[in-house]
Amino acid sequence: MGPHAHRNNQKMVPASESAWRVAQDANMLGIRVEFNGSQNRLREVDTGHEFVNLCSCSYLGLNSHPDVIQGGIDALRSEGVTGLSMAEFRIRLGLMEELEVQLADLFGGPVLPAVTSSALTAAILPMLGSGHLTDSEPLVMVFDKFAHFSMAFVKPIVADETLVLNSPHNDMNYLEDVCRKYPRVAYVCDGVYSVGGKTNLEALRTLQEKYGLFLYIDDSHSLSTQGKNGEGYIRSRLPSMNDRTLIIASTAKAFGSTGGIAMLGSRKHYDFLYRTGPMGWSQSLRTAAIGTSLGSIKVHRSPELGKRQEQLRKNIALFDEHIQTAQRGDGLHIKVVEVGEQDKAVKLSRELYKRGFYCSAVFFPIVPVGRAGIRLMLRGDLPTETVQSFIDNLKAVLATL
Numbered sequence: 001m002g003p004h005a006h007r008n009n010q011k012m013v014p015a016s017e018s019a020w021r022v023a024q025d026a027n028m029l030g031i032r033v034e035f036n037g038s039q040n041r042l043r044e045v046d047t048g049h050e051f052v053n054l055c056s057c058s059y060l061g062l063n064s065h066p067d068v069i070q071g072g073i074d075a076l077r078s079e080g081v082t083g084l085s086m087a088e089f090r091i092r093l094g095l096m097e098e099l100e101v102q103l104a105d106l107f108g109g110p111v112l113p114a115v116t117s118s119a120l121t122a123a124i125l126p127m128l129g130s131g132h133l134t135d136s137e138p139l140v141m142v143f144d145k146f147a148h149f150s151m152a153f154v155k156p157i158v159a160d161e162t163l164v165l166n167s168p169h170n171d172m173n174y175l176e177d178v179c180r181k182y183p184r185v186a187y188v189c190d191g192v193y194s195v196g197g198k199t200n201l202e203a204l205r206t207l208q209e210k211y212g213l214f215l216y217i218d219d220s221h222s223l224s225t226q227g228k229n230g231e232g233y234i235r236s237r238l239p240s241m242n243d244r245t246l247i248i249a250s251t252a253k254a255f256g257s258t259g260g261i262a263m264l265g266s267r268k269h270y271d272f273l274y275r276t277g278p279m280g281w282s283q284s285l286r287t288a289a290i291g292t293s294l295g296s297i298k299v300h301r302s303p304e305l306g307k308r309q310e311q312l313r314k315n316i317a318l319f320d321e322h323i324q325t326a327q328r329g330d331g332l333h334i335k336v337v338e339v340g341e342q343d344k345a346v347k348l349s350r351e352l353y354k355r356g357f358y359c360s361a362v363f364f365p366i367v368p369v370g371r372a373g374i375r376l377m378l379r380g381d382l383p384t385e386t387v388q389s390f391i392d393n394l395k396a397v398l399a400t401l
Contacts, residue, residue: 005156005164006156007153007155007156027350032044032046033045039058039063039064040052040382050356051357051358052357052358052382052386053358054358054359054376054390055375055376056377057221057250057253057377058253058254058256058379059225059333059377059379060256060305060309060379060380060381061256061308061379061380061381062254062256062296062308065295065296065299067295067296068256068257068295068299069292069295070295071291071295071296072288072289072291072295073288074291075287075290076287076288079093079095081287082287082288083285083287084284085284086284087279087284088284088285089274089275089279092284095287095294096113096285096290099113099290099293099294099297102297103297106230106297106301108229108231109240109241109264109265110264110267110269111262111264112262112270112274112279113259113285114259114261114262114278114285115260115283115284115285116250116259116260117220117248117250117261118150118260119283120260120261120279121150121248122153122157122277122278123276123277123278124216124248124262124273124277125141125154125158125188126154126160126161127272127276128141128216129141129162129186130161130162131162131184133269133272133273134214135184137184138162138163139162139184139185140162140163140164140178140186141158141162141164141165141186142165142175142178142186142187143155143164143165144170144188145167145168145169146169146197148193148218148220151188151216151218163182167187170197170199170200172200172203175187175207176207176211179207179210179213185211185214186213187207187213187214187215188216189216189217190220190221191218191233191234192221192332192334193334195334195336195366195375196325196326196327196332196334196336197327197330197332198222199217199234201234201237208245212244214244214246215244215245216246217246217247219234219247219249220253220260221253221334223250223255224253224254224256224296224300224305225254225309225312225333226309229301229305230255230300235263241263243268243269244265245265246263246264246265247263248260248262248263249261249263251293251296255293256296257292257295257296258289258293259285259289259293309380311380311382311384312379312380315378315379315382316332318387318391319335319387323337323395325337325338334376334377334378335375336362336373336375337374337376338367339373339398339401340370340371340372340373342364342372344372344401345361345362345363345372345374346361346363348373348374349361349374351397352374352393352394352397355393355397359374360374360375360376361374362374362375
């Protein structure tokens with residue numbers, strides 16, 4: 001297979017840079033802010049302009065919860081060190097062991113934390129492709145077309161180990177054809193996608209039962225927002241984990257801390273991955289990150305989690321009642337309001353910002369050509385009145401485009 005089989009900087013960089021320049025020229029990038037008593041109301045340092053941030057992935061607002069912040073402070077004070085700055089598998093803080101035990105109890109199975117979810121992906125995907133999480137025979141790796149960049153980024157490395165195929169988005173017929181053709185197949189996808197929508201979990205479970213399909217799913221955008229314990233979209237819909245399912249998630253989004261976790265169906269996978277690739281480098285979780293994660297677990301075990309999840313559901317229903325999007329009715333918090341061309345998307349983003357709401361303009365290569373728009377993230381710490389005000393302003397600006 002020749003060059004540019006799985007990435008092409010010569011083509012993609014010029015195409016994307018032109019769009020970023022439009023956003024930069026509109027002063028919609030690099031905005032410096034300070035908190036104004038609440039993350040629901042930020043203040044621009046240079047101008048004093050105040051606005052509601054609808055671009056945050058802290059979908060429940062736990063990144064400002066007192067228990068989460070206090071958890072980081074308590075960890076630093078008790079340990080007296082910011083971190084050991086070495087590979088976890090050699091020497092680790094006892095506090096890290098406590099975090100793993102509590103995460104396993106919360107999410108119902110072995111959990112491997114790491115400095116980022118991207119580090120986990122970089123460590124795991126090549127080993128999955130080479131067969132070292134299964135029977136040591138390579139698996140054909142099928143990447144969904146919309147799989148997050150953190151996974152797509154690793155394709156060339158995985159392709160050095162095995163055959164890599166690119167699937168049309170959520171095309172279960174394509175995937176089943178691959179499963180019929182090859183005896184060992186893994187599917188790499190998101191649970192909830194960063195540009196909206198979700199995977200077809202029911203179909204994937206059927207293919208797993210029928211063909212032994214290995215599922216590698218990044219569910220970063222739904223962790224904490226769904227499930228009694230905040231397990232996320234995928235884990236909350238599985239009666240149990242198995243050794244052919246692996247869920248990756250960022251703990252820097254709705255979970256409210258920093259880092260990433262791998263929910264595993266096998267303790268054997270934990271013992272192997274614990275020292276694999278980036279997991280064996282000197283980049284362990286910092287003490288404060290361990291503490292804020294423990295603080296977040298405390299919130300997850302309290303009635304507060306359910307209250308914020310319920311407010312998020314109400315905000316989603318309110319938005320869907322008034323605004324048509326491709327994601328309408330899916331029950332998820334990520335929405336893309338399409339306007340067509342990138343210039344219109346940036347204009348919409350800029351006009352909303354003037355009215356006190358920040359939403360990011362999205363354009364190629366984030367979304368397909370001709371489907372530019374704004375992406376917004378609804379949150380469970382946003383009052384209903386704030387969401388209604390945003391809807392009213394969004395309607396008014398859309399009417400002028």
